[in-house]
Amino acid sequence: MDGVITFFSSQQVIKAEKVLKKAGFKIMLIPGPREISPNCGVALCFEFEKQIEVQLNLKDNNIIFEKIHYFPEVKKISKWIE
Protein backbone atom coordinates (compact mmCIF):
# COMPACT_ATOMS: atom_id res chain seq x y z
CA MET A 1 0.00 0.00 0.00
CA ASP A 2 1.28 3.41 -0.98
CA GLY A 3 -1.68 5.74 -0.54
CA VAL A 4 -2.93 7.42 2.60
CA ILE A 5 -6.23 9.19 3.20
CA THR A 6 -6.35 11.67 6.04
CA PHE A 7 -9.49 12.79 7.83
CA PHE A 8 -10.58 15.57 10.12
CA SER A 9 -12.66 13.33 12.35
CA SER A 10 -12.02 9.82 13.64
CA GLN A 11 -15.71 9.06 13.12
CA GLN A 12 -15.27 9.56 9.39
CA VAL A 13 -12.24 7.22 9.31
CA ILE A 14 -14.32 4.44 10.84
CA LYS A 15 -17.14 5.11 8.39
CA ALA A 16 -14.61 5.01 5.53
CA GLU A 17 -13.13 1.76 6.81
CA LYS A 18 -16.60 0.19 6.91
CA VAL A 19 -17.65 1.15 3.39
CA LEU A 20 -14.28 0.47 1.72
CA LYS A 21 -13.93 -2.93 3.36
CA LYS A 22 -17.45 -3.79 2.30
CA ALA A 23 -16.60 -2.76 -1.26
CA GLY A 24 -13.59 -5.10 -1.19
CA PHE A 25 -10.69 -2.63 -1.16
CA LYS A 26 -7.43 -3.59 0.49
CA ILE A 27 -7.09 -1.08 3.31
CA MET A 28 -5.62 -0.64 6.77
CA LEU A 29 -5.94 1.93 9.54
CA ILE A 30 -2.66 3.35 10.82
CA PRO A 31 -1.60 6.12 13.18
CA GLY A 32 -1.73 9.26 11.03
CA PRO A 33 1.76 10.18 9.74
CA ARG A 34 2.63 13.59 11.21
CA GLU A 35 4.21 14.70 7.90
CA ILE A 36 0.90 14.74 6.06
CA SER A 37 -1.75 15.57 8.61
CA PRO A 38 -2.02 16.85 12.14
CA ASN A 39 -5.78 16.32 12.22
CA CYS A 40 -7.18 12.98 13.20
CA GLY A 41 -5.05 10.43 15.02
CA VAL A 42 -5.87 7.70 12.52
CA ALA A 43 -5.34 7.55 8.76
CA LEU A 44 -6.42 5.04 6.15
CA CYS A 45 -3.84 3.25 3.96
CA PHE A 46 -4.85 1.97 0.54
CA GLU A 47 -3.42 1.14 -2.86
CA PHE A 48 -2.93 4.50 -4.55
CA GLU A 49 -3.71 3.09 -8.00
CA LYS A 50 -7.29 2.65 -6.78
CA GLN A 51 -7.63 6.30 -5.82
CA ILE A 52 -10.42 7.15 -8.27
CA GLU A 53 -12.63 4.22 -7.22
CA VAL A 54 -11.90 4.86 -3.56
CA GLN A 55 -12.69 8.55 -3.85
CA LEU A 56 -15.97 7.82 -5.65
CA ASN A 57 -16.91 5.31 -2.99
CA LEU A 58 -16.29 7.79 -0.20
CA LYS A 59 -18.23 10.50 -2.02
CA ASP A 60 -21.19 8.19 -2.63
CA ASN A 61 -21.33 7.48 1.09
CA ASN A 62 -21.05 11.15 2.13
CA ILE A 63 -17.77 10.54 3.92
CA ILE A 64 -15.74 13.65 4.54
CA PHE A 65 -11.98 13.26 4.28
CA GLU A 66 -9.19 15.77 4.39
CA LYS A 67 -6.94 14.67 1.54
CA ILE A 68 -5.74 11.71 -0.48
CA HIS A 69 -1.94 11.43 -0.48
CA TYR A 70 0.53 9.43 -2.50
CA PHE A 71 2.81 8.47 0.36
CA PRO A 72 5.19 5.64 -0.57
CA GLU A 73 6.87 5.86 2.86
CA VAL A 74 3.88 3.94 4.16
CA LYS A 75 5.05 0.88 2.23
CA LYS A 76 7.37 0.27 5.15
CA ILE A 77 4.35 -0.38 7.35
CA SER A 78 2.90 -2.82 4.85
CA LYS A 79 6.21 -4.72 4.90
CA TRP A 80 6.31 -4.79 8.70
CA ILE A 81 3.01 -6.58 8.90
CA GLU A 82 3.66 -9.09 6.12
Added chain:
Amino acid sequence: MKKIVYFDNAATSYPKPKTVLKAMKYYFEKVGGSPGRSGHRMSISASRLIEDVRETVAKVFNCPDTSRIIFTKNITEAINICLFSLLKSGDNIVTTSIEHNSVMRPIRYLEQNGISVSIVNCFPDGSIDPNAVSRKINKKTKLVISTHASNVIGTILPIEEIALITKEKNIPFLIDCAQTAGAIPIDIDLQKFTNCILGFTGHKGLLGPTGTGGMCIGTDVNISSLIHGGTGSNSDKDIQPDFLPDKLESGTINIVGIAGLKAGIDFLINEGIPKVREHEKNLVNIFIKNTDQIKSIKIYGTKDPDKQIGLISFNVKNLSPSEVCFLLDYKYSIMSRTGLHCNPNAHKTIGTFPDGTVRFSFSYFNTVDQVKKSILALKELSMNKYN
Protein backbone atom coordinates in the same frame (compact mmCIF):
# COMPACT_ATOMS: atom_id res chain seq x y z
CA MET B 1 -38.38 -10.93 51.70
CA LYS B 2 -41.12 -10.59 49.11
CA LYS B 3 -40.22 -10.46 45.44
CA ILE B 4 -39.66 -6.88 44.39
CA VAL B 5 -42.07 -5.31 41.94
CA TYR B 6 -40.35 -2.40 40.24
CA PHE B 7 -42.77 0.23 38.92
CA ASP B 8 -40.39 3.19 38.71
CA ASN B 9 -39.10 2.75 35.18
CA ALA B 10 -39.76 6.38 34.29
CA ALA B 11 -37.01 7.30 36.78
CA THR B 12 -34.65 4.61 35.56
CA SER B 13 -35.46 1.21 34.08
CA TYR B 14 -34.85 -1.96 36.05
CA PRO B 15 -33.89 -4.64 35.33
CA LYS B 16 -31.69 -4.19 32.28
CA PRO B 17 -31.28 -6.95 29.71
CA LYS B 18 -28.38 -9.23 30.72
CA THR B 19 -26.69 -8.35 27.43
CA VAL B 20 -26.22 -4.78 28.69
CA LEU B 21 -23.97 -5.95 31.49
CA LYS B 22 -22.19 -8.35 29.11
CA ALA B 23 -21.47 -5.56 26.63
CA MET B 24 -20.03 -3.34 29.36
CA LYS B 25 -17.89 -6.18 30.66
CA TYR B 26 -16.74 -6.91 27.10
CA TYR B 27 -15.65 -3.29 26.69
CA PHE B 28 -13.59 -3.38 29.89
CA GLU B 29 -12.03 -6.75 29.17
CA LYS B 30 -11.56 -6.78 25.40
CA VAL B 31 -11.78 -3.26 23.96
CA GLY B 32 -10.32 -0.96 26.58
CA GLY B 33 -9.05 1.91 24.45
CA SER B 34 -10.11 5.54 24.10
CA PRO B 35 -11.93 6.30 20.83
CA GLY B 36 -10.32 8.70 18.38
CA ARG B 37 -7.29 9.31 20.56
CA SER B 38 -4.64 7.14 18.96
CA GLY B 39 -3.85 4.87 16.07
CA HIS B 40 -3.32 1.64 17.99
CA ARG B 41 -5.74 -1.21 17.61
CA MET B 42 -7.46 -0.80 20.99
CA SER B 43 -8.25 2.83 20.27
CA ILE B 44 -9.45 1.95 16.78
CA SER B 45 -11.66 -0.82 18.21
CA ALA B 46 -13.18 1.72 20.59
CA SER B 47 -13.84 4.10 17.67
CA ARG B 48 -15.50 1.27 15.75
CA LEU B 49 -17.64 0.46 18.75
CA ILE B 50 -18.82 4.07 19.10
CA GLU B 51 -19.74 4.21 15.42
CA ASP B 52 -21.67 0.94 15.78
CA VAL B 53 -23.62 2.52 18.63
CA ARG B 54 -24.37 5.62 16.56
CA GLU B 55 -25.70 3.36 13.79
CA THR B 56 -27.89 1.58 16.33
CA VAL B 57 -29.22 4.84 17.78
CA ALA B 58 -29.90 6.07 14.22
CA LYS B 59 -32.34 3.18 13.71
CA VAL B 60 -34.49 4.23 16.68
CA PHE B 61 -34.61 7.91 15.74
CA ASN B 62 -34.77 7.71 11.92
CA CYS B 63 -31.57 9.74 11.79
CA PRO B 64 -29.98 9.67 8.30
CA ASP B 65 -26.51 10.87 9.33
CA THR B 66 -24.66 9.25 12.25
CA SER B 67 -22.35 12.26 12.63
CA ARG B 68 -25.40 14.22 13.83
CA ILE B 69 -25.93 11.86 16.76
CA ILE B 70 -24.26 13.38 19.81
CA PHE B 71 -23.64 11.58 23.07
CA THR B 72 -23.97 13.46 26.34
CA LYS B 73 -24.11 12.31 29.94
CA ASN B 74 -27.92 12.56 29.99
CA ILE B 75 -30.77 14.34 28.24
CA THR B 76 -30.58 17.25 30.70
CA GLU B 77 -27.13 18.05 29.32
CA ALA B 78 -28.38 17.78 25.72
CA ILE B 79 -31.31 20.13 26.49
CA ASN B 80 -28.99 22.66 28.16
CA ILE B 81 -26.61 22.59 25.18
CA CYS B 82 -29.50 23.33 22.81
CA LEU B 83 -31.06 26.07 24.94
CA PHE B 84 -27.84 27.93 25.67
CA SER B 85 -26.62 27.57 22.10
CA LEU B 86 -29.77 28.57 20.25
CA LEU B 87 -31.06 31.42 22.42
CA LYS B 88 -29.62 34.86 23.08
CA SER B 89 -30.93 37.96 24.84
CA GLY B 90 -34.01 39.33 23.07
CA ASP B 91 -35.10 35.95 21.69
CA ASN B 92 -38.30 34.10 22.56
CA ILE B 93 -38.84 30.45 23.39
CA VAL B 94 -42.16 28.60 23.23
CA THR B 95 -42.81 25.61 25.47
CA THR B 96 -45.66 23.79 27.23
CA SER B 97 -47.08 23.82 30.74
CA ILE B 98 -46.11 20.21 31.44
CA GLU B 99 -42.35 20.36 30.93
CA HIS B 100 -39.93 18.66 33.29
CA ASN B 101 -37.53 20.79 35.33
CA SER B 102 -34.72 19.67 33.01
CA VAL B 103 -36.39 22.03 30.54
CA MET B 104 -38.00 24.61 32.82
CA ARG B 105 -35.05 25.36 35.08
CA PRO B 106 -32.61 26.30 32.29
CA ILE B 107 -35.45 28.24 30.61
CA ARG B 108 -36.17 30.21 33.80
CA TYR B 109 -32.44 30.92 34.12
CA LEU B 110 -32.37 32.21 30.55
CA GLU B 111 -35.46 34.31 31.25
CA GLN B 112 -33.45 36.23 33.85
CA ASN B 113 -30.95 36.94 31.08
CA GLY B 114 -33.29 38.62 28.61
CA ILE B 115 -35.06 35.73 26.92
CA SER B 116 -38.86 35.84 26.85
CA VAL B 117 -40.77 32.65 27.61
CA SER B 118 -44.17 31.75 26.14
CA ILE B 119 -45.92 28.81 27.77
CA VAL B 120 -48.74 26.99 26.02
CA ASN B 121 -51.23 25.68 28.56
CA CYS B 122 -52.06 22.01 28.31
CA PHE B 123 -55.48 20.66 29.26
CA PRO B 124 -55.84 18.98 32.68
CA ASP B 125 -55.36 15.55 31.04
CA GLY B 126 -52.00 16.76 29.67
CA SER B 127 -53.12 17.06 26.06
CA ILE B 128 -52.39 20.15 23.97
CA ASP B 129 -53.85 21.97 20.99
CA PRO B 130 -51.03 22.24 18.40
CA ASN B 131 -52.65 25.41 17.03
CA ALA B 132 -52.14 27.01 20.44
CA VAL B 133 -48.40 26.39 19.94
CA SER B 134 -48.62 28.04 16.55
CA ARG B 135 -50.37 31.08 18.04
CA LYS B 136 -47.61 31.57 20.64
CA ILE B 137 -44.85 31.67 18.03
CA ASN B 138 -43.74 35.20 17.15
CA LYS B 139 -40.99 36.81 15.10
CA LYS B 140 -38.56 36.55 17.97
CA THR B 141 -39.16 32.84 18.59
CA LYS B 142 -35.89 30.98 18.07
CA LEU B 143 -36.83 27.63 19.60
CA VAL B 144 -39.88 25.54 20.41
CA ILE B 145 -39.44 22.78 22.96
CA SER B 146 -41.90 20.14 24.00
CA THR B 147 -41.91 16.86 25.79
CA HIS B 148 -42.98 13.86 23.69
CA ALA B 149 -44.90 12.43 26.64
CA SER B 150 -45.55 13.68 30.14
CA ASN B 151 -43.41 12.14 32.87
CA VAL B 152 -46.26 12.78 35.34
CA ILE B 153 -49.38 11.44 33.63
CA GLY B 154 -47.96 9.86 30.48
CA THR B 155 -49.99 11.83 27.95
CA ILE B 156 -48.45 11.63 24.47
CA LEU B 157 -48.19 15.02 22.77
CA PRO B 158 -48.82 15.57 19.04
CA ILE B 159 -45.16 16.20 18.21
CA GLU B 160 -45.55 15.49 14.50
CA GLU B 161 -48.13 18.26 14.20
CA ILE B 162 -45.90 20.66 16.12
CA ALA B 163 -42.97 19.57 13.94
CA LEU B 164 -45.00 20.48 10.84
CA ILE B 165 -45.88 23.91 12.28
CA THR B 166 -42.29 24.68 13.25
CA LYS B 167 -40.89 23.32 9.98
CA GLU B 168 -43.21 25.64 8.08
CA LYS B 169 -42.04 28.59 10.19
CA ASN B 170 -38.41 27.47 9.96
CA ILE B 171 -37.91 27.36 13.75
CA PRO B 172 -35.88 24.64 15.51
CA PHE B 173 -38.05 22.23 17.49
CA LEU B 174 -36.47 20.32 20.35
CA ILE B 175 -38.39 17.21 21.38
CA ASP B 176 -37.75 15.78 24.84
CA CYS B 177 -37.96 12.03 24.28
CA ALA B 178 -36.85 11.15 27.84
CA GLN B 179 -39.97 9.08 28.47
CA THR B 180 -40.64 7.80 24.96
CA ALA B 181 -37.36 6.65 23.41
CA GLY B 182 -37.53 2.88 23.35
CA ALA B 183 -41.06 2.81 24.76
CA ILE B 184 -43.03 3.94 21.73
CA PRO B 185 -42.07 4.38 18.07
CA ILE B 186 -40.82 7.92 17.39
CA ASP B 187 -42.65 9.19 14.33
CA ILE B 188 -40.31 12.03 13.48
CA ASP B 189 -38.29 11.43 10.34
CA LEU B 190 -35.24 13.69 10.63
CA GLN B 191 -34.79 13.47 6.87
CA LYS B 192 -38.11 15.29 6.52
CA PHE B 193 -38.12 17.34 9.72
CA THR B 194 -34.68 18.87 9.33
CA ASN B 195 -35.54 21.54 11.93
CA CYS B 196 -36.01 19.00 14.72
CA ILE B 197 -33.72 17.83 17.49
CA LEU B 198 -34.57 14.62 19.31
CA GLY B 199 -33.16 14.52 22.84
CA PHE B 200 -32.89 11.13 24.53
CA THR B 201 -31.74 9.50 27.71
CA GLY B 202 -30.12 6.08 27.66
CA HIS B 203 -31.14 4.66 31.02
CA LYS B 204 -34.93 4.64 30.81
CA GLY B 205 -36.83 3.12 27.88
CA LEU B 206 -33.64 2.43 25.92
CA LEU B 207 -32.58 0.08 28.77
CA GLY B 208 -28.98 1.28 28.94
CA PRO B 209 -26.96 2.37 31.99
CA THR B 210 -27.17 5.77 33.68
CA GLY B 211 -24.71 8.38 32.46
CA THR B 212 -25.78 7.93 28.83
CA GLY B 213 -27.93 10.15 26.67
CA GLY B 214 -27.70 12.53 23.79
CA MET B 215 -29.47 14.06 20.85
CA CYS B 216 -30.04 13.61 17.13
CA ILE B 217 -29.80 16.94 15.33
CA GLY B 218 -31.64 17.78 12.11
CA THR B 219 -29.51 19.22 9.31
CA ASP B 220 -31.06 22.70 9.52
CA VAL B 221 -30.03 23.21 13.14
CA ASN B 222 -26.59 24.53 14.00
CA ILE B 223 -25.67 24.02 17.63
CA SER B 224 -22.51 25.28 19.27
CA SER B 225 -20.87 23.65 22.24
CA LEU B 226 -21.11 24.57 25.91
CA ILE B 227 -18.11 22.41 26.69
CA HIS B 228 -14.93 22.97 24.74
CA GLY B 229 -11.89 20.71 24.89
CA GLY B 230 -9.99 17.77 23.49
CA THR B 231 -11.60 15.73 20.75
CA GLY B 232 -8.67 13.79 19.29
CA SER B 233 -9.07 15.81 16.08
CA ASN B 234 -7.47 19.10 14.91
CA SER B 235 -4.81 18.56 17.54
CA ASP B 236 -2.53 21.19 15.99
CA LYS B 237 -5.06 23.91 16.83
CA ASP B 238 -6.22 25.22 20.18
CA ILE B 239 -9.70 26.10 18.93
CA GLN B 240 -12.74 23.84 18.90
CA PRO B 241 -13.37 21.84 15.68
CA ASP B 242 -16.42 23.02 13.74
CA PHE B 243 -17.60 19.59 12.56
CA LEU B 244 -19.93 17.07 14.17
CA PRO B 245 -19.84 15.00 16.27
CA ASP B 246 -16.46 16.29 17.55
CA LYS B 247 -17.70 19.86 18.00
CA LEU B 248 -20.18 18.73 20.67
CA GLU B 249 -18.25 15.81 22.19
CA SER B 250 -15.26 17.26 24.01
CA GLY B 251 -13.48 15.13 26.55
CA THR B 252 -13.45 11.35 26.70
CA ILE B 253 -16.86 9.93 26.00
CA ASN B 254 -18.60 7.47 28.40
CA ILE B 255 -17.69 4.56 26.19
CA VAL B 256 -18.45 1.75 28.64
CA GLY B 257 -21.89 3.24 29.22
CA ILE B 258 -22.48 3.71 25.52
CA ALA B 259 -21.44 0.09 24.88
CA GLY B 260 -24.16 -0.92 27.35
CA LEU B 261 -26.64 1.42 25.69
CA LYS B 262 -26.09 -0.34 22.37
CA ALA B 263 -26.95 -3.67 23.94
CA GLY B 264 -30.11 -2.16 25.45
CA ILE B 265 -31.24 -0.80 22.09
CA ASP B 266 -30.32 -4.03 20.29
CA PHE B 267 -32.55 -5.88 22.75
CA LEU B 268 -35.44 -3.52 21.91
CA ILE B 269 -34.86 -3.81 18.17
CA ASN B 270 -34.86 -7.62 18.42
CA GLU B 271 -38.06 -7.65 20.46
CA GLY B 272 -39.60 -4.82 18.42
CA ILE B 273 -40.51 -1.42 19.90
CA PRO B 274 -44.17 -1.80 18.74
CA LYS B 275 -44.30 -5.03 20.77
CA VAL B 276 -42.86 -3.25 23.82
CA ARG B 277 -45.48 -0.54 23.32
CA GLU B 278 -48.33 -3.08 23.13
CA HIS B 279 -47.14 -4.82 26.28
CA GLU B 280 -46.96 -1.62 28.32
CA LYS B 281 -50.28 -0.43 26.90
CA ASN B 282 -51.88 -3.67 28.04
CA LEU B 283 -50.55 -3.17 31.57
CA VAL B 284 -51.97 0.37 31.66
CA ASN B 285 -55.28 -0.92 30.35
CA ILE B 286 -55.51 -3.61 33.03
CA PHE B 287 -54.63 -1.11 35.74
CA ILE B 288 -57.20 1.47 34.62
CA LYS B 289 -59.99 -1.08 34.09
CA ASN B 290 -59.53 -2.55 37.56
CA THR B 291 -59.11 0.64 39.53
CA ASP B 292 -61.54 2.97 37.80
CA GLN B 293 -64.51 1.70 39.82
CA ILE B 294 -62.70 2.07 43.15
CA LYS B 295 -64.06 5.37 44.39
CA SER B 296 -61.19 6.09 46.74
CA ILE B 297 -58.61 5.84 43.96
CA LYS B 298 -58.34 8.79 41.64
CA ILE B 299 -56.45 8.35 38.38
CA TYR B 300 -55.15 11.39 36.50
CA GLY B 301 -54.58 11.86 32.80
CA THR B 302 -56.38 10.65 29.71
CA LYS B 303 -57.34 7.23 31.13
CA ASP B 304 -56.96 6.06 27.54
CA PRO B 305 -54.06 3.59 27.03
CA ASP B 306 -53.80 4.65 23.36
CA LYS B 307 -53.11 8.23 24.36
CA GLN B 308 -50.54 7.65 27.06
CA ILE B 309 -47.26 5.83 27.59
CA GLY B 310 -46.84 3.06 30.17
CA LEU B 311 -47.24 5.19 33.26
CA ILE B 312 -50.10 6.17 35.53
CA SER B 313 -50.49 8.81 38.22
CA PHE B 314 -53.06 8.34 40.96
CA ASN B 315 -53.94 9.15 44.53
CA VAL B 316 -55.62 7.16 47.29
CA LYS B 317 -58.23 8.91 49.42
CA ASN B 318 -57.20 9.69 53.00
CA LEU B 319 -53.55 8.79 52.37
CA SER B 320 -50.85 11.16 51.16
CA PRO B 321 -48.81 10.13 48.10
CA SER B 322 -45.75 9.56 50.27
CA GLU B 323 -47.73 7.34 52.69
CA VAL B 324 -48.98 5.27 49.75
CA CYS B 325 -45.45 5.00 48.36
CA PHE B 326 -44.11 3.92 51.76
CA LEU B 327 -46.85 1.33 52.34
CA LEU B 328 -46.50 -0.08 48.84
CA ASP B 329 -42.80 -0.55 49.45
CA TYR B 330 -42.83 -1.89 53.03
CA LYS B 331 -46.03 -3.95 52.96
CA TYR B 332 -46.09 -5.14 49.33
CA SER B 333 -42.54 -4.65 47.98
CA ILE B 334 -43.85 -2.46 45.17
CA MET B 335 -41.56 0.39 44.14
CA SER B 336 -43.39 3.54 43.06
CA ARG B 337 -42.52 7.20 42.77
CA THR B 338 -44.24 9.82 44.86
CA GLY B 339 -44.38 13.59 44.96
CA LEU B 340 -43.96 16.10 42.18
CA HIS B 341 -41.72 14.11 39.82
CA CYS B 342 -39.39 17.11 39.20
CA ASN B 343 -42.31 18.76 37.47
CA PRO B 344 -44.27 21.35 39.48
CA ASN B 345 -45.82 22.83 36.32
CA ALA B 346 -47.41 19.55 35.20
CA HIS B 347 -48.88 19.07 38.67
CA LYS B 348 -50.30 22.61 38.55
CA THR B 349 -51.78 21.77 35.13
CA ILE B 350 -53.51 18.62 36.37
CA GLY B 351 -54.49 20.15 39.72
CA THR B 352 -52.31 18.10 42.05
CA PHE B 353 -49.85 20.78 43.19
CA PRO B 354 -48.34 20.87 45.83
CA ASP B 355 -49.23 17.39 47.16
CA GLY B 356 -48.37 15.47 44.00
CA THR B 357 -49.37 11.94 43.08
CA VAL B 358 -48.17 8.36 43.22
CA ARG B 359 -46.76 7.18 39.90
CA PHE B 360 -46.45 3.67 38.52
CA SER B 361 -44.27 3.43 35.44
CA PHE B 362 -44.02 0.10 33.65
CA SER B 363 -41.39 -1.54 31.51
CA TYR B 364 -41.29 -4.48 29.13
CA PHE B 365 -40.17 -6.66 32.05
CA ASN B 366 -43.24 -5.99 34.19
CA THR B 367 -45.97 -8.62 34.08
CA VAL B 368 -49.75 -8.74 34.19
CA ASP B 369 -49.46 -10.60 37.52
CA GLN B 370 -47.44 -7.76 39.00
CA VAL B 371 -50.06 -5.23 37.93
CA LYS B 372 -52.82 -7.43 39.42
CA LYS B 373 -50.85 -7.68 42.63
CA SER B 374 -50.57 -3.90 42.77
CA ILE B 375 -54.31 -3.53 42.22
CA LEU B 376 -55.01 -5.84 45.19
CA ALA B 377 -52.58 -3.83 47.29
CA LEU B 378 -54.28 -0.58 46.35
CA LYS B 379 -57.68 -2.08 47.14
CA GLU B 380 -56.42 -2.90 50.60
CA LEU B 381 -54.99 0.59 51.03
CA SER B 382 -58.23 2.14 49.84
CA MET B 383 -60.18 0.22 52.50
CA ASN B 384 -58.45 2.39 55.10
CA LYS B 385 -56.58 -0.61 56.46
CA TYR B 386 -53.67 1.57 57.50
CA ASN B 387 -55.47 4.73 58.52
